[in-house]
Amino acid sequence: MIAALGLLVGILLGLVFQPDVPLSLEPYLPIAVVAALDAVFGGLRAYLDGIFDDKVFVVSFLSNVFIAASIVYLGDQLGVGGQLTTGVIVVLGIRIFSNVAAIRRHLFHA
Amino acid sequence: MATAFRQPSRRQFVVAVLLAILGFGVVTQMRSYEVNDTYAGYGQQALIDVLNGLAGTTQRAETELARLEETRSRLQSDTSAEQAATEQARTEIDTLEILAGVVPVSGPGIRITITEVTGQVDIDSLLDTVQEMRTAFAEAMQMNGQVRIVASTSFEDGVGGIYVDGTLLEPPYVIDVIGDPATLNGGMVFPEGPSEQLKNDGAAVVVEELQSLDIEAVTSPKRTEFAEPGGTP
Numbered sequence: 001m002i003a004a005l006g007l008l009v010g011i012l013l014g015l016v017f018q019p020d021v022p023l024s025l026e027p028y029l030p031i032a033v034v035a036a037l038d039a040v041f042g043g044l045r046a047y048l049d050g051i052f053d054d055k056v057f058v059v060s061f062l063s064n065v066f067i068a069a070s071i072v073y074l075g076d077q078l079g080v081g082g083q084l085t086t087g088v089i090v091v092l093g094i095r096i097f098s099n100v101a102a103i104r105r106h107l108f109h110a
Numbered sequence: 111m112a113t114a115f116r117q118p119s120r121r122q123f124v125v126a127v128l129l130a131i132l133g134f135g136v137v138t139q140m141r142s143y144e145v146n147d148t149y150a151g152y153g154q155q156a157l158i159d160v161l162n163g164l165a166g167t168t169q170r171a172e173t174e175l176a177r178l179e180e181t182r183s184r185l186q187s188d189t190s191a192e193q194a195a196t197e198q199a200r201t202e203i204d205t206l207e208i209l210a211g212v213v214p215v216s217g218p219g220i221r222i223t224i225t226e227v228t229g230q231v232d233i234d235s236l237l238d239t240v241q242e243m244r245t246a247f248a249e250a251m252q253m254n255g256q257v258r259i260v261a262s263t264s265f266e267d268g269v270g271g272i273y274v275d276g277t278l279l280e281p282p283y284v285i286d287v288i289g290d291p292a293t294l295n296g297g298m299v300f301p302e303g304p305s306e307q308l309k310n311d312g313a314a315v316v317v318e319e320l321q322s323l324d325i326e327a328v329t330s331p332k333r334t335e336f337a338e339p340g341g342t343p
Contacts, residue, residue, distance in 0.1 A: 002122045002126045006125065006127060006133075007126075007132065008133070009126075009130050010130030010132060010134040013130070014138050021139070029135060033139050053121075054125065082155065
């Protein structure tokens with residue numbers, strides 16, 4: 001419940017402040033957001049499995065964001081930033097789908 | 111759940127903070143994506159592709175533009191040629207209308223007044239007068255302000271006058287002629303010319319040279335029964 005409240009507070013903060021994304025961070029923010037989504041769904045699945053651990057969640061959240069951003073950064077340096085971004089999005093998307101499938105099985109038993 | 115609100119555990123707090131960061135990031139990203147230009151997120155290669163596509167489009171547009179400009183100039187020259195043709199046709203119509211006598215005309219010319227004094231004017235003398243006027247480049251004629259004299263005008267003897275195109279005209283006869291006044295006058299007064307002929311018939315002839323003369327009488331064009339336009343002009 002507090003977690004949902006936190007999400008709401010974050011959205012409200014974003015709407016209120018309307019921050020400009022620094023140019024140097026611009027390519028990484030969307031990837032970071034998708035990576036964070038992956039971590040959140042993973043955490044939700046673990047919670048439903050009854051094996052949720054806050055330390056694991058925090059580490060996976062931060063490392064997901066960091067690694068995704070790093071991969072894109074590396075890709076930019078190598079001149080394949082666009083392709084690597086696509087690759088990262090695809091991988092994270094697959095993970096999100098499988099996590100959501102597990103959550104769905106828990107919630108609906110189907 | 112109620113206990114969770116009253117005494118938030120550490121793990122709930124951490125999850126809340128991370129989710130807040132996530133929400134913040136999502137909203138920020140959405141907003142920046144909306145604000146940003148379409149090409150901001152493009153990589154180098156994608157931008158080059160877009161540029162190439164634009165170059166191709168530009169080239170096609172320029173070709174199209176050249177083609178359309180050519181069409182435009184062709185149409186313009188067509189239009190001006192058509193206008194010239196229309197202008198010429200209109201001038202021709204004006205001339206033909208004057209010759210056919212279907213429009214009123216005005217211009218310099220002479221007025222011949224024939225008054226019968228001692229005898230009746232012979233129709234041949236009148237015809238000779240009209241014929242001489244035609245020879246002297248008369249452009250339009252009318253008699254007694256009633257009948258326009260054109261190529262097909264007929265003259266016939268009548269009681270107390272003459273029939274011109276079926277209209278009975280009585281003396282004095284007044285013939286208005288448009289043309290060069292001096293030439294027309296010359297056509298009247300030369301020896302044994304119309305003037306003399308009319309005087310021999312016993313009429314008084316007065317010729318006035320006028321700088322401006324109005325011929326109001328018109329004739330309506332008759333549909334020809336036998337003659338048809340044919341051949342190439």
